[in-house]
Amino acid sequence: MARESPPAPTATGAVRFLLLFLIATATSAAAHIGVNYGTLGDNLPPPAQVAQFLRTRTTIDRVKLFGSDPAIIRAFAGTGIAVTISVANDQIIPLTNPSYAAQWVAEHVSPFVPATNINRISVGNEILASNDKVLIANLVPAMRSLHAALSSVRLGQIQVSSPHSLGILSVSEPPSAGRFRRGYDRAVFAPMLEFLRSTRSPFTVNPYPYFGYNPTTLNYALFRRNAGIRDAFTGHVYRNMFDGQLDAVYSAMKRLGYGDVEIVVGETGWPTQAEPGQAGVSVRAAQTYNRNLIHHVTSGVGTPLMPGRRFETFLFALFNENLKPGPTAERNFGLFRPDFTPVYDAGIMVGQAGDRTPALPAPATGKKWCVPVQNADENSLQANINYVCSSGVDCTPIQPGGACFQPVSVRSHATYAMNAYFQRSGRHDYNCDFAHTGLITNADPSYGSCVYAA
Template identity: 35%
Template structure:
């Protein structure tokens, strides 16, 4: 049930998901922190991409001016109404999205959640027109180039997902799915998938190695059709979706994981729902996302995922596991340690949003900085040599500056930042550097920094 996106306008594709990591902020509990405290928690954790399941004004107002990117949800209960009445869709988008832009960075609208493959056939039939009416509303309001429309699917839409290459959409789903995919293909929306190795393992503990589900060392599986090797279940689930899309004629559509997570507690028939397993899954998932890699079937499509969920939500219905997916407990303390700090540990001084410069550099740092600058200058000069005779472009002023690491990975890392002068590009490049005798937690550092910076990673050899 996630969302992030490649927003398509007539002139350009806007990026609605920064980096690779996002989170679902559900609120089916009356004892969780207020939205303003949640913002502090998210900013300290350096989580920029957030998905909610409604468009609650108090949440949208709390996110105002924070730079956090938000996907709002149009609940399932509104799908039939929005499908039947375009004016209602226009008013909903106007009141719940347009009214908060641009101060609140709403980058997407998720129309319904896991509608197809569910038990309400009328809602399934209504979904496509609801999506179209909401999209047309964004067009009329002039926000279609910054707000992407999509809907998330559970794995119930697939006939079979093992091995991945054999996956296709169920017969009853395919007739509704194909026109939906055709529309999303036209407007540049991804296929949003809620993928849960936890559920797959819970239903098939005798057939699935728990290490395979938890990103732990294991033999993995080989798809006998593609001969691709999978060392974790999430990659296999995603590639199963890619296979189904290709079978339906949408090979180029991107798959975004809109929900994935692991429960830390559950009923007697859910023995894998433990704090230890939840920590292992979510910690290893962060490392997996930090590598900015694709899947075996789509190695060039960087995996992006929203984690489910921010908080435990005790008022949810269903099995106990459904209430215990939170990285944080209701009081804002961590459920288990994956590198985040709880609310009680957060202070303004430790906010990761401001990276303070280091003013005293070691000789090694200074020498390395100059070396990198020389290499970059040489590369630029060679480029100019090759393009002689062509119109000269304005030279960019590139200055290397050492900045402190965010302290999140608890190591004194070397971080080198280049500012790109007056080129209209406000971004910076950050270079993480480590000696091999220095315990450099690259996975942690990458996750923190990927959200806001374009990274180049190096490691200094002995």
């Protein structure tokens, strides 16, 4: 049903418009914090519960998968959470064949969009670490082939990238001297960065200060107070290892002429357990690293060579995974236990910090709520907020200090506003249309002290 034109705003409505505009403007520049969702465990909860937990109890708004499991992708349908799926390393060479790429998209992407917000595909994982020259030579062709297959079915807006460890660098210190490994710089990274620039996709790197620290640089790795390390070429003093690692990657990119390509942090984290006697590994150290990291990447401070930048960052990892091979630390990077209780307070929970109450999805009650469709753009959602808040609906809960002000995002505020309008207007399906940007759900979107009427 068509929506009526919104009435002219009153003086109070104008104030609300200004406030919500400022909130939306601040949000548009905000960095996104995501999490890597691995499944190498025999005690992990069902994907549907995971999706509901992340949506209702955390500020996480995106996840990165290490595969393309249909059950997991389907579990995020209707949540609004952005999902990165991955192409396995052994599929890279077949993916260079356009027919195979089209088939891959038809099986792993098309059936799930737009219900699930698949916004990015990672082609392989840290390919250069394999030292497989044939695989490496086919990486960029596979990325191009996959993008072409997506574009052919009008899904070209889905980004295509590939995550890299810092092993791609031959020089990383000082940061301003960063450069890619000789031979791969022109043969692999120049064409890859050209592709990323042309498709507006990010260069994905996995910086881990955990793998670069020693007992004397622990404070530097954990963002704690330290004397800093000076780059003799630029004069910049680095106060944390994370900035040094990112700036080394940036320097390598800029050296090839691609300093304008966005950088996304695909993985970073700190374990809570390691081998006996390893200094610097504890619950407290992991909490310190991740809390300081989140504050830093979202602050807008940027790095010495990239001032004012915020970085979309994926924490590693969602759960401790008891079946992961390798050292003890590999199984202990998790933010949560399988029952959803936090291993420590990383600052991503909605409501009381450190709440250890299992956050399982509420059962269906027959009640109905109105929420945005997963692919609604922020401009449309902001228009919905403006319309609702000028129509007499009480929007104080999504204003500063209100019970639903956090998390500060257009989608979260629109969810509250659209549902409030839907409930007040009589709960008819057409009251949740909002020019096809709303849908009816039986899952209660309430969280913490933010209670959605029903």
